[in-house]
Amino acid sequence: MRIENSFIPVRGVGEATERRLWENGMTHWNEFDGGVVGDTLADRIERFIDEGRDHLERGDISTFAEALPAASRWRLYENVREETAFLDIETTGLDAATNDVTTVSVHRGGETETLVRGRDLTARRLREELAQSSLLVTFNGKRFDVPFLETCYDLDVTTPHVDLMYPCKKVGLDGGLKAIERELGIGREMPDLSGRDAVRLWREYERGDDAALERLVEYNRADTENMKPLLELVADRLHESVFEAVCSDG
Known part of the structure; x- marks a missing residue:
């Protein structure tokens, strides 16, 4: 449609x-x-x-x-299928006033870009990613991802936004992203992790474990890449x- x-x-x-x-x-x-x-x-x-x-x-x-x-x-x-950005963030906690964004992944046009805190995750790069996108798609991003980015990076996110949680509810799909993926048969190549695991992996990376960051990035990227087939199934x-x-x- x-x-x-x-x-x-x-x-x-x-x-x-x-x-x-x-x-x-x-x-x-x-x-x-x-x-x-x-x-x-x-x-x-x-x-x-x-x-x-x-x-x-x-x-x-x-x-x-x-x-x-x-x-x-x-x-x-x-x-705007090809200009749609599927976005997901990982953080050190739930409160944007006292916690940090650790990684941000954007999947658009078949490619995924992951920005990492302390490397290339900056307000300028985030603005560039949003400027290249006609439509932003998240899961629960209206209440979490977008306000978090706006607070931590002094952004005003005006890109048209589809929060997948709402159309999912319209077709009777409740729960978190991973639970809905399982219900629809959308698979992941890596073991299921949680937001708590994401915080743990970041802390391990801060202590010098580069493999922990690689796993965190892989987890973050999977969220964005799986949102595309989810949106298409729900649509x-x-x-x-x-x-x-x-x-x-x-």
Whole structure:
């Protein structure tokens, strides 16, 4: 599903109205004819479509991200698949005011970059990574990863953001990232570690164990790389239940 199939970013259009539009054959912006809504709302939708096309031509999806509910932002992915950054951080604790970020991994365009505290993990590098990304994808990053980075590196993260935890809940997938991976059969090549293990590995690295850092980086990278198939599986399920089911009924 693409942004051009969506009408709920328009003020006054909720899921019920969007469904009615789809049921009446208006499954894409190109097919909108205003038939099943009032004149005022039809004018608003037409303005949204005209402005939306301009935004997409510029590669700017921020307007749609701001207007879409958090659990519906998965709809942005197809438009910017190759420019999507899957991000995960490791830290020395849960409080950004008293703890540090140790590693940050970004998986984008089939490649993974890991920044390490004391080496190349800086505010400048983080800004560069975000600037190259049209869409940011995390798991529980709205409450943890993004605020942590903003506090520790004085950042203002404005990249459109999909927190995978919310669309997962929409398809009945609860729990942490690794539990959901197991439920869906998304495998990892390394033994399962926890956030507590990540802190331990960093402390061991600080005491001179370079192998501990290698394992921490591998763990951090796996989180970002596994988010991509997770998003695609969840997006497929939502596409079928939210969009295809309505279109086939209509």
